[in-house]
Amino acid sequence: MRIALDAMGGDYAPEAIVKGALLAAPKLDKEDEILLIGKEDIIQSLLQEYGYTGSNIKIVNATQVVEMGEHPTKALTQKPDSSIAVGYGLLKAGKADAFCSAGNTGAMLVGAMFSVKAIEGILRPSIAGLVPKLKGGYGLILDVGANADCKPEVLEQFGELGSIYAKYVLEIENPKVGLMNLGEEEGKGTVVTQAAHQRLKANTNINFIGNIEGRDMFNDKADVIVCDGYTGNIILKLAESIYDILNEKNMHDPFFDKFNYEAEGGSPILGINGNAVIGHGVSSPLAICNMVKQAQKMVASKLSERFKRNYSA
Amino acid sequence: MRIALDAMGGDYAPEAIVKGALLAAPKLDKEDEILLIGKEDIIQSLLQEYGYTGSNIKIVNATQVVEMGEHPTKALTQKPDSSIAVGYGLLKAGKADAFCSAGNTGAMLVGAMFSVKAIEGILRPSIAGLVPKLKGGYGLILDVGANADCKPEVLEQFGELGSIYAKYVLEIENPKVGLMNLGEEEGKGTVVTQAAHQRLKANTNINFIGNIEGRDMFNDKADVIVCDGYTGNIILKLAESIYDILNEKNMHDPFFDKFNYEAEGGSPILGINGNAVIGHGVSSPLAICNMVKQAQKMVASKLSERFKRNYSA
Structure with a gap:
């Protein structure tokens, strides 16, 4: 498989990204490749500087860069040779099996919609966040920011998308879906969550276990946590801040260490014609390495094909 | 002042409540009284059992009890001599300056609306939660569950209500208001938060500092955090679960210890004609004691009168 990686995206790009690729490369299968996308001369000299001698990292030249603060749609229109545009071009053409970037989140989302596009039947693709679980392993929360407002039918579909990811990528048998x-x-909540509850309950494709509360985030009640992107974004950033505070206080624990964004590396975009992962802006080499490994898992589990099959019926 | 306390409300009532009253009594001023509301014979025998010999705890008989799982409106209609109904009766008649209960939250809210009622001009009274801050002290988040869906003008008013509480009860000079x-x-968020942002920005009664994110919950950006009750409830319960997890892992720290609901005791109802505080269902004697102390502070700062004055203009 070929995993495209935006060498220019992220606060510490391109250095941290190239270092991350070097960490990931030996962990992939022999025939797998990482395609580093960005300014060829810069990437080339970094690979030399870091003493790279392997053969499974390739460079794909892209002369432009979407900056972190840029307006997503404008940037992608004005910069057709940006690393994000080129990355999605490779994904669309089948020249890459996955595309990862720690760059501009909005541009990653808009880029997906412009290039590979949403799978037919998907109302709104979603960005999902991985949630460390007390019993070990991870659950999934979606949406975490792509869709601030969500209609009940969109939340219902998040339950389906999340279930497929949980089953095939996280390898959770019959994943439990909970509505935050x-x-x-079941009568509790906003007008939207009340309606979503009824839809999720009636949906026979998923294992809906009912409403969950804020206190159930890390316990075993639900593997897939459904909420709108406004709520999910707040929850995820709150959890990250807890890790930062514990870290500053020098309080360490294997469970809380998994709150560190580096542990999993990225947030997958679910519901598009291709595998894409968005990394944290501050991604370190370790985070990049883990994002590549996550993308590899998504490709290996045929995630995007499974979504397509599910909605083409 | 007289602080009415529901002796029958809470998972560990009446024992924990009576014990809490005994803890609080010596901490009040000499002329202050605690009015324990509930079944007189039971309370009397508990006071005897616990060796109470003071004079500032009085009993007010109430023959009925609203159970934790009961439907609030139905329960209050069918149980006019319940401790919650009697407590609000005292508050309305001016025979108590504050009313505290760790009982049925919905009944506490409905009871307020039935008896003392919302202050004229208040769109939706709100339940506020106290938020421990890294720099020390507390901030406020509202709403935390009274209003799942909120219109922009309701969120704007939460900013005002929270500012008054922060200024006079938490004694924060010119409290900073942030929109979660x-x-x-400012263009970010749901349709409602985008509109609320503009209203809060234009409001000259408050010190609005703009949007904040989940990661800003515990830092110094905002003293008053505005959000709908759906979001606030999830955030608060998530924070509580972090405390529980740390506690189970035997990880202790003065900051995180303040996540323990016992530390402050209760959540005030803001915007009604009287001072009312709702305690956690699992309230311990310490939590009850702290809830009474919080009510005392609310009365001493003339909180309810300040709200009335603010909206009668």
Whole structure:
């Protein structure tokens, strides 16, 4: 498989990205390749500087860069040779099996919609966040920021998308889907979550276990946590801040260490015609390496094909 | 002042409540009284059992109890002599300056609306949660569950209500008001938060500092955090679960210890004609004691009168 990696995206690009590729390369299968996308001369000299002698990192030249603060749609229109545009071009053409970037999140999302596009039948693709679980392993929360407002039918579909990811990438048998809410009773919540509850309950494709509450985030109640992107974004950033505070206080624990964004590396975009992962802006080499490994898992589990099959029926 | 306390409300009532009253009594001023509301014979025998010999705990008989799982409106209608109904009766008649209960949250809220009622001009009274801050002290988040869906003008008013509480009860000079959102830029968020942002920005009664994110919950950016009750409830319960997890792992720290609900005791209802505090269902004697102390502070700072004055103009 070929995993495209945006060498120019992220606060510490291109150095941290190239270093991350070097960490990931030996962990891939022999026939796998990492395609580093960006300014060829810069990447080439970094690979030399870091003493790279392998053969499974290739460079794909892209002369432009979408900056972190740029307006996504404008940037992608004005910069057709940016690393993000080129990355999605490779994904669309089948020249890459996955595309990863720690760059401009909005541009990554807009780029997906412009190039590989949403799978037919998907109302709104979603960015999912990985949630460390107390029993070990990870669960999934979606959406975490792509869709601030969500209609009930969109939340229902998030339950389906998340279930497929949980089953095939996280390898959770019959994943439990919970609707994030302010109470367990099905009449509780906003107008939207009340309606979403009924739809999720009636959906026979998923294992809906009902409403969950904020306190259930890390326990075993649900593997897939459904909420709108406004709520999911707040929850995810709150959890990250807890890790930062514990770290500053020098309080360490294997469970809380998994709150570190570096542990998993990225947030997958679910529901598009291809595998894409968005990394944290501050991604370190370790985070980049883990994002590549996550993308590899998504490709190996045929995630995008499974989504397509599910919605083409 | 007289602080009414529901002796029958809470998972460990009446024992934990009576014990809490005994802890609080010596901490009040000489002329202050705690009015324990509930079944007189039971309370009397508990006070005897615990060796109470003071004079500032009085009993007010109430023959009925609203159970934790009961439907709030139905329960209050069918149980006019319940401790919650009697407590609000005292508050309305001016025979108590504050009313505290760790009982049925919905009944506490409905009871307020039935008896003392919302202050004229208040769109939706709100339950506020106290947020421990890294720099020390507390901030406020509202709403935390009274109003799942909120219109922009309701969120704007939460900013005002929270500012008054922060200024007079938490004694924060010119409290900073932040709107919980998924990004700092003012165009970010849901349709409602985008509109609320503009209203809060234009409001000259408050010190609005803009959007804050999930990661800003515990830092110094905002003293008053505005959000709908769906979001606030999830955030608060998530934070509580972090405390529980740390506690189980035997990880202790003065900052995180303040996540323990016992530390402050209760969540005030803001925007009603009277001072009311709702305690956690699992309230321990310490939590009850702290809830009474919080009510005392609310009364001493003339909180309810300040709200009334603010909206009668």
